[in-house]
Amino acid sequence: MKADIDITMTYPYPADRVWAALTSSEALSVWFMPNDFKPAVGHHFTFRARPFRALGFDGIVRCQVLELDPPRRMVWSWAGGSIDTTVTFTLEQAAEGTRLRMRQVGFDGLGAQLTRRILSGGYPRILGQRLPAYLGQAATGLDAPPPPDQCAEDGRTLLGAFRRPHRQIQSR
Amino acid sequence: MAATADRFAALADGSRRHLLEQLAAADRPVSELMSGLDISQAAVSQHLRILREAGLVAARKQGRHRYYQLRPAGLTELREWLDELEQFWHARLAALGDYLGEAP
Numbered sequence: 001m002k003a004d005i006d007i008t009m010t011y012p013y014p015a016d017r018v019w020a021a022l023t024s025s026e027a028l029s030v031w032f033m034p035n036d037f038k039p040a041v042g043h044h045f046t047f048r049a050r051p052f053r054a055l056g057f058d059g060i061v062r063c064q065v066l067e068l069d070p071p072r073r074m075v076w077s078w079a080g081g082s083i084d085t086t087v088t089f090t091l092e093q094a095a096e097g098t099r100l101r102m103r104q105v106g107f108d109g110l111g112a113q114l115t116r117r118i119l120s121g122g123y124p125r126i127l128g129q130r131l132p133a134y135l136g137q138a139a140t141g142l143d144a145p146p147p148p149d150q151c152a153e154d155g156r157t158l159l160g161a162f163r164r165p166h167r168q169i170q171s172r
Numbered sequence: 173m174a175a176t177a178d179r180f181a182a183l184a185d186g187s188r189r190h191l192l193e194q195l196a197a198a199d200r201p202v203s204e205l206m207s208g209l210d211i212s213q214a215a216v217s218q219h220l221r222i223l224r225e226a227g228l229v230a231a232r233k234q235g236r237h238r239y240y241q242l243r244p245a246g247l248t249e250l251r252e253w254l255d256e257l258e259q260f261w262h263a264r265l266a267a268l269g270d271y272l273g274e275a276p
Contacts, residue, residue, distance in 0.1 A: 107254065
């Protein structure tokens with residue numbers, strides 16, 4: 001079971017236009033996050049958001065441009081907290097416009113894989129006893145995880161603040 | 173709650189992943205956990221301490237032995253964290269679509 005993030009979107013615009021939106025600091029600050037990005041291999045830059053659990057708590061993501069092959073492929077290193085990952089964008093011409101694939105890999109890969117394997121039933125005892133027991137406890141409030149508000153509020157706020165209605169975009 | 177980063181760091185080590193796999197099968201005392209690992213009991217205990225601090229493992233006393241057990245909540249929280257990050261990307265890539273539609 002894979003532990004990476006792998007998303008493909010198709011936009012009804014030519015690749016040059018999508019590439020421009022991916023490689024302009026100004027554009028990125030509109031659709032992604034405030035940043036000091038420059039389209040130059042080796043450039044170190046940061047994205048800044050409000051503290052957000054999924055970005056590594058302090059909301060600062062430290063990146064470097066590792067590869068740049070206009071208008072086809074761009075690779076960033078992406079570190080937040082002690083998470084050290086790689087983000088790769090690849091663009092491909094499609095009948096409907098441009099297909100953009102975004103992959104984020106390196107969540108101490110094997111560890112994340114083990115997590116998903118255990119939770120997805122690779123270990124029957126966990127699935128059969130422990131997890132249901134834990135979920136039961138959580139449901140009755142005994143030894144429950146902290147209320148979502150305590151740990152996910154920033155994330156939700158951030159997502160909520162940025163989320164807009166979807167247009168006709170294919171996602172698979 | 174342990175930081176997600178600590179959890180990933182705890183999982184980054186092969187010996188600790190091996191310990192987790194053993195504990196996924198059954199609760200075990202340190203003596204049993206040493207099988208399959210070519211390291212000292214002190215080293216195993218040190219790895220278990222890191223796993224406990226990361227919230228991935230818990231310990232309980234039973235008779236003279238201390239049994240270690242997997243803490244599924246720790247793993248669930250890690251998976252939720254990954255899911256949250258994935259949602260974040262989905263939302264941002266949808267916003268890119270909006271931006272492309274609005275940009276001159």
